[in-house]
Amino acid sequence: MPRNRLFRRLASVLALTTLLTLAACGSPDDEPAALAADPSGSAAAVINTSPDQKRIRAQKVDAVAAKVPPTIGAGGKLRVGISAEGSPPLAFRADDDRTLIGVEADIAQLVADVLGLELDLQPTSWENLFLVVRSGQNDVGFSNITVTEERKDIYDFATYRVDSLGWEVKADGKISKIEKPADIAGLNVSVGSGTNQEQVLLRWDAQNKAAGLAPVNITYYQNPADYQLALLSGRIDAYFGPNPALAYHVAVSGKTKIVGIVPGGGEVPAQIAAMTKKGNGFVEALNDALNAVIKDGSYARVLSRWGLASEAIPAAQINPPGLPRK
Template sequence: MSRNRPRRVVALALTALLALAACGAPDDEPVATTGEQAGSTVINTSPDQKRIRSTKVDAIAAKVPAAVAADGRLNVGISAGTTPPLYFRADDDRTLIGAEPDIAQLVADVLGLELDLQPTSWDNLFLAVRSGQNEVGFSNITVTEERKDIYDFATYRVDSLGWEVRIDGGIDKIEKPADIAGLNVSVGSGTNQEEVLLRWDAQNKAAGLAPVNITYYQTSTDYQLALLSGRIDAYFGPNPSVAYHAAVSGKTKVVGIVPGGGEVPAQIAAMTQKGNGFAEALSAALNAVIQDGTYAQVLARWGLGDEAIPTSQVNPPGLPRS
């Protein structure tokens, strides 16, 4: 992101996001602002986030494994990518902001630990959590049965996926596999949405429909340029991020929203080492902020009110094995 981008654009983006996305904030829960502007809401994109905070709960903090609590810090692995409103860089092009850092901050508060965000690549995030280099991952991670073999999870948000297309691209609806037959589609490599896309493509081929041509890009900027130039027909990604980009660009739109498993509901969760007991403390902390209202405030701040869950669970049923 540019160093001095105007907040006016982000303001208009989030106003539009509430109308575009299934995961918009309720009308009576305003997005947090840094100022007022007629007809829109100004989003704080500065390094000084004035994050919504919670308070330490001694009984929950006592559940933290000694190895995690020893240095007084919560070492959080998070994607270094740019996926607003989930995680992206502030105006200084350094500070990580968004819904994921904000949820991590609430959890750190309840556990009485100092938040230490450690940006890394998507692939390295899993390796870092597995090795213990990162104590927990907060990075829009979907619970799957395969991942549960290696990691423990504490849920905190519903997982939904969105289809983004050009406004003038001639595509108005994507709801089922047949709708993408023969299209040029981009998706993130190694993601849950890639598995859904590959499964839909296989169903189309089995039905005698044209296959999907799948293209992978390294950054969100690359796929966005490809979409606007017509090199791809659609992009399949997390609904919050595609809705946000559609609002920002004004040249794309979301034409379909599906559960994180395609036809199967899914949940986003904090991810920890398998068997170290930390997931129980994380889930208890998440339930504490659900109860005290700060969780709902954070989701509303980023337009994700409809992705709230009533209760955090440890290792719930995940997406089935492929």
């Protein structure tokens, strides 16, 4: 995909400048970092986009594995639905254009390990993901899925990450902080069309107009390369999008920074969760597996290697309050 190729080119430039230094000093536990980045804007470490990820692994926990229903894990495999559309660092293709890598695959691997199952990643489109989980074709979905009250009618959820949105600006620009609607009054802002963050942006803009502040000028671009170019050239002042993708952009380019992070629901906190068919009995084992890797530290190491330590949660939860119904 064009998006993947762009990120790999940027990653290669960064890697060439850091690999020699890092080769001499190594990394904790001799685990090569996929991504180590300062969310405030400075690029660092190495981005591993090769098929050989040397994923962080967990140990089987018999008591948790015993809770897996007989309908789950056919053939000793955990069938995981995961987006194939490419969104670093969440889920994207490695340099071989085949192997799925990213934080979602890594978390799924930990869960499979705890349950004593072989990880079977089954790429699909975002739209089809919900169908394959609902039909039972896949045991679980790991694909940056936000818990919502509507989705809870059909699926069960076990949480594993905070859902957060970020504001990205030029590293050498004048904007240093975006925390509230007034901070974007009069700015030229880009956001993805039809997304949750667009709805948040429109609500902020409406609040500004009601308060007599200058409106936001919203510009839409079809792909990340376009908005990145617009941001660096000064055609837009800021981009509003999912924090994981922005953290990746910041790390691979070194030319932008994140100046604000807000909950995935804007004013309402949200969580990312593993999704399974409602009532199939699997969610308890999923939740226990996630809590096991949170406790043993492997979960934190996975988030850190993808630059997402700020999205860690202290404990997994089953079906917490989700974003309200529309």
